[in-house]
Amino acid sequence: MQRGTTHYAAPPWDGDVARARALQVELAAQVRLVDEHPPLPYVAGVDVGFEEDGAVTRAAAVLLDAQTMEPQAEVIARLPTRMPYIPGLLSFRELPAVLQALEQLPRTPDLVFVDGHGVAHPRGLGIAAHLGVVTGLPAIGVAKSILVGTHDAVGTRRGDRVPLMHQGRTIGWVLRSKDRIRPLIVSPGHRVSMETAPALVLAYCTRYRLPEPTRLADRLASRRGRDIKSRAP
């Protein structure tokens, strides 16, 4: 960590699925779906990839100027993978590495775009909501497919959207970020309202399906982009 004072507590994992789910319910109660993000000087995008056949979890975080969307910093954190992928418990597997990457950024972002769901989760605590609650930072979840919920047909043009419903509640949106391209599943994670989340995501979608913060982090996390700057002694 280079910022020194910031150290986020990673979620615990002892193999007890029931305990993890109980913790999710507790943390979900702390989620605030109201707009509390400041005028955005800086935004960040985070995503995770794997190396060594899954033995190593690699998280990437990219800091961008909120206005120009120009990348200000790109960092990578590597940690040994300590649990398998379990639907509904993704954050317990990926958040530890993501938090370390966030700590390596030269400054704290005012909003974080996370690859995965926000409150559009069985217990209301997708990885974006989990990240938001443990860091206190405003966060939005941007997923490529649905984990839970149903929805009506969505228009085919950029900006078209329909609510993602679950147990009679709107838990997110199915948002068309690009004409004719498979829609994104957007849900607020923390300190962002259900109404604002899709507007912010759309504002950061330029010529690609994914919003810039997430797209850049995605490129760094997976092994594409010709391994720009990594290596950690």
Added chain:
DNA sequence: GCGACAG
């Protein structure tokens, strides 16, 4: 009991 199931 039988599927579904973010990444």
Added chain:
DNA sequence: ATCTTGTCGC
């Protein structure tokens, strides 16, 4: 998520 070339389309 990851294993993988070329190919169809804006």
